[in-house]
Amino acid sequence: MFSSQDILDIAIRLEKNGEKTYRDARLHISDEALKTLLAWIAQEEHDHARWFTELKSRLIQYEDHHLMAEFSQALVEDVVQGQAFSLQEVDFVAIDTPDQMLRTFIGFEDDTIAFYEVLKTFIDDAAIAAQLDRIILEEKKHMATFQEMLAGD
Numbered sequence: 001m002f003s004s005q006d007i008l009d010i011a012i013r014l015e016k017n018g019e020k021t022y023r024d025a026r027l028h029i030s031d032e033a034l035k036t037l038l039a040w041i042a043q044e045e046h047d048h049a050r051w052f053t054e055l056k057s058r059l060i061q062y063e064d065h066h067l068m069a070e071f072s073q074a075l076v077e078d079v080v081q082g083q084a085f086s087l088q089e090v091d092f093v094a095i096d097t098p099d100q101m102l103r104t105f106i107g108f109e110d111d112t113i114a115f116y117e118v119l120k121t122f123i124d125d126a127a128i129a130a131q132l133d134r135i136i137l138e139e140k141k142h143m144a145t146f147q148e149m150l151a152g153d
């Protein structure tokens with residue numbers, strides 16, 4: 001079973017991995033518009049990680065909070081088993097085309113959204129839920145932007 005700290009560590013790791021992936025991707029592409037987009041998304045992922053880190057600090061005193069106990073079981077049963085959640089490094093050498101890169105980014109954003117959607121169902125604090133909703137919308141915007149770029153090729 002995961003503790004609240006473990007769950008937030010996963011969220012932080014997702015965001016930090018996203019930031020690193022988008023920054024690293026910039027080194028493997030020549031399209032300036034895509035480089036600018038990736039820099040912007042990397043900064044948003046950085047901001048998301050900071051929010052989850054701050055939330056983790058605030059929740060330390062509430063470690064036995066029922067939300068996290070319930071979520072821990074659901075996370076193990078429904079979400080985490082068999083899912084990498086884009087926690088692995090992206091091997092840009094193995095990505096041959098811009099389409100493959102965009103599909104990789106879409107998969108990353110989709111994994112992140114799925115994780116946060118499950119987490120959201122267990123949050124009963126309106127302020128935390130509202131902030132998580134904002135992050136989910138930003139992740140969806142990232143994914144939609146990548147999908148538009150893929151469709152435009």
